[in-house]
Amino acid sequence: MKNNIKSKLPWRRLDNTAKIFPMSTGEKYSTVFRLSVVIKEEIQPEILEKAVIETLERYQSFKVRMKTGFFWYYLEQNTKKPVIEEEKDYPCKYINPKKNNGYLFKVTYFKNKINIDIFHALTDGNSGTTFFREIVYTYLEMCYPNELKQENRQIRKIEYDTEDSYIKNYDKKSKSNESGKRAYEIKGKKLKLGAISVIHEIINLEELKKESEQYGATITQYLTAVLMYVIYNENYIENKGKKPIKICIPVNLKKYFPSKTMSNFFSYMTLVAQVNEEKLDSFDKIIEFVKNEFKYRLTKEEIMKTMSANVKLGNHVFIKPIPLILKNILVRLSYIEIRKHTTITYSNIGRIGIIGDYKKYIDYFLMLIAPESVEKIKCSSCTFENKIVFTFTSILNNNKIEKGFYMFLKNRGINVSIESNGVLDDISSETK
Amino acid sequence: MIYPQKLSSRKSEKILKLLLIVSIIIAIILITINKLTSPRIPWSALANCGIIYIWMTVMYSIKKGTNIAGHVLVQIILISSVILYIDEKTGFKGWSINIAIPIILIVANIIMLILTIVNHKEYIKYAIYQLIIVLISLMTIILIIKKLIEIELLSKIAIIISILNLLLSLILCYKDVKEAIIRKFHM
Numbered sequence: 001m002k003n004n005i006k007s008k009l010p011w012r013r014l015d016n017t018a019k020i021f022p023m024s025t026g027e028k029y030s031t032v033f034r035l036s037v038v039i040k041e042e043i044q045p046e047i048l049e050k051a052v053i054e055t056l057e058r059y060q061s062f063k064v065r066m067k068t069g070f071f072w073y074y075l076e077q078n079t080k081k082p083v084i085e086e087e088k089d090y091p092c093k094y095i096n097p098k099k100n101n102g103y104l105f106k107v108t109y110f111k112n113k114i115n116i117d118i119f120h121a122l123t124d125g126n127s128g129t130t131f132f133r134e135i136v137y138t139y140l141e142m143c144y145p146n147e148l149k150q151e152n153r154q155i156r157k158i159e160y161d162t163e164d165s166y167i168k169n170y171d172k173k174s175k176s177n178e179s180g181k182r183a184y185e186i187k188g189k190k191l192k193l194g195a196i197s198v199i200h201e202i203i204n205l206e207e208l209k210k211e212s213e214q215y216g217a218t219i220t221q222y223l224t225a226v227l228m229y230v231i232y233n234e235n236y237i238e239n240k241g242k243k244p245i246k247i248c249i250p251v252n253l254k255k256y257f258p259s260k261t262m263s264n265f266f267s268y269m270t271l272v273a274q275v276n277e278e279k280l281d282s283f284d285k286i287i288e289f290v291k292n293e294f295k296y297r298l299t300k301e302e303i304m305k306t307m308s309a310n311v312k313l314g315n316h317v318f319i320k321p322i323p324l325i326l327k328n329i330l331v332r333l334s335y336i337e338i339r340k341h342t343t344i345t346y347s348n349i350g351r352i353g354i355i356g357d358y359k360k361y362i363d364y365f366l367m368l369i370a371p372e373s374v375e376k377i378k379c380s381s382c383t384f385e386n387k388i389v390f391t392f393t394s395i396l397n398n399n400k401i402e403k404g405f406y407m408f409l410k411n412r413g414i415n416v417s418i419e420s421n422g423v424l425d426d427i428s429s430e431t432k
Numbered sequence: 433m434i435y436p437q438k439l440s441s442r443k444s445e446k447i448l449k450l451l452l453i454v455s456i457i458i459a460i461i462l463i464t465i466n467k468l469t470s471p472r473i474p475w476s477a478l479a480n481c482g483i484i485y486i487w488m489t490v491m492y493s494i495k496k497g498t499n500i501a502g503h504v505l506v507q508i509i510l511i512s513s514v515i516l517y518i519d520e521k522t523g524f525k526g527w528s529i530n531i532a533i534p535i536i537l538i539v540a541n542i543i544m545l546i547l548t549i550v551n552h553k554e555y556i557k558y559a560i561y562q563l564i565i566v567l568i569s570l571m572t573i574i575l576i577i578k579k580l581i582e583i584e585l586l587s588k589i590a591i592i593i594s595i596l597n598l599l600l601s602l603i604l605c606y607k608d609v610k611e612a613i614i615r616k617f618h619m
Contacts, residue, residue, distance in 0.1 A: 036434075038434055087435070087436055088436055090438070110434065110435065110436055111433065111434065112434070113434045191441050192441070192444065192445065192448065193444065193448075193491070193494045194494065195438065195441060195444070197441070198435065200434075366434075397441050419434050419435075420435070421435035421436075421437065421438050422435070422437040422438050422439075422440055423438050423439075423440060423441055424440070424441060425440065425442070
């Protein structure tokens with residue numbers, strides 16, 4: 001009887017990008033990202049649990065667990081309750097699909113902060129933010145029922161689906177010309193015992209905007225250039241780097257193609273800086289390089305090339321019929337090499353829009369991406385009101401890059417404050 | 433503060449080094465006692481294997497994020513059972529209860545002692561496991577009274593360390609111990 005009920009549970013395929021994640025991930029390569037919100041009062045766990053359960057009913061695409069098929073993994077409806085816990089561990093840790101009541105996301109809280117760690121097989125940063133924002137709205141409405149009412153939020157009828165927007169939008173004829181060469185790998189001693197350092201640099205948005213405008217650059221371009229410059233100064237020179245510095249920047253495809261999916265729909269562009277050949281040894285040269293790369297790579301045609309190449313690989317006539325057990329081995333082996341093609345990833349999910357009445361309860365949002373043994377540092381940022389929070393998650397046992405980044409902005413007269421999980425030394429007190 | 437503050441990398445490296453030095457000193461002391469008291473039975477080699485084994489277990493638990501105390505308790509029960517079984521099947525010469533199990537209990541109690549000192553803020557996580565380990569260690573008193581143990585030295589050391597362990601925990605974490613007992617044994 002129990003089996004009969006289980007076999008009738010709704011299920012869906014993983015989207016084209018998500019297919020790869022469960023095959024390549026593990027304790028050391030979690031592909032988990034985290035979104036957090038810092039609110040102005042201490043979190044009430046019972047209310048948070050109710051808010052998550054209520055939100056899940058509206059966002060059924062998150063109410064799933066991972067199952068193993070013969071050729072691919074798939075998602076099946078999850079009938080269990082989500083687990084809400086106090087935050088104790090490091091962020092972005094591997095979410096074992098067999099634990100956590102089967103959920104592929106994990107909600108935790110600590111003092112004034114709510115976190116959601118999401119396994120990338122479930123969704124991307126954009127849709128993850130939509131889901132998380134709904135949890136935050138619901139939580140605040142439950143905490144302040146007289147001030148905030150769901151009805152007043154004009155809940156838009158949630159028009160989303162779980163279609164594979166990659167399949168719908170890719171171009172069979174498009175060909176990628178991406179460089180297959182290895183990238184410079186940031187060097188340094190690693191932290192022990194699975195520790196992850198988190199350093200948030202909370203930047204004044206107005207001041208940053210003014211500074212980037214002086215270079216005719218967008219905020220993402222400016223921060224990418226600072227990051228590249230700091231890597232060059234603090235790690236590349238010291239280790240006599242020869243390979244190019246490659247910065248991978250995820251791109252939200254919903255800006256380029258029509259889609260209402262809550263599944264993954266992102267691609268990426270990789271900036272390839274041949275630092276030595278192109279003599280990119282000053283910030284001015286680097287920012288010009290970054291602006292040009294963005295101009296060239298952030299076009300629909302270029303994005304289509306990268307996206308289509310990935311879709312074609314996932315749907316290759318010879319790959320589809322390989323049993324999952326073999327695919328797992330092949331993907332893991334190829335990922336050992338693929339991961340070496342990026343120096344660092346920087347993901348900017350942009351402004352997190354919150355409705356007026358709710359804003360006063362929120363301090364700021366955070367985004368974090370899991371670092372791994374090759375890409376030892378990963379960076380992310382998000383904006384709320386006049387604060388842009390740039391986050392370094394790292395397994396390196398030194399904070400030279402984080403400190404260099406902080407000092408660079410400070411020297412340009414931009415106000416930056418620091419929050420961290422205390423694994424590495426405090427940057428702000430070191431530099432006073 | 434927006435994160436549960438983690439041990440800084442500097443401190444955790446220092447603690448790891450300190451624990452390594454303590455382990456080496458214990459190993460040397462054990463070898464010396466062995467040579468001086470009962471050179472015919474190389475029990476110190478067994479004890480040192482135990483230390484290495486426990487190091488591996490602790491490192492594994494930390495990396496996997498599992499509860500170290502729970503892990504240690506399960507290992508004590510499993511290894512002791514296997515050892516008793518082997519001794520029984522090979523004519524019960526008593527080495528399991530005289531030497532092996534007391535050594536396992538000593539090592540387990542030392543780990544719990546270190547965990548309590550290093551991480552007493554999170555003691556609630558370990559409390560119930562630690563109490564069970566202490567109770568198991570104290571059970572050897574019955575074996576001594578019943579004269580089932582010939583070499584009493586190691587068992588006595590195990591009992592003393594477990595009592596020390598219990599006292600230290602009560603001093604450092606009285607509230608947590610009380611809460612753990614109420615939580616686990618509520619009717």
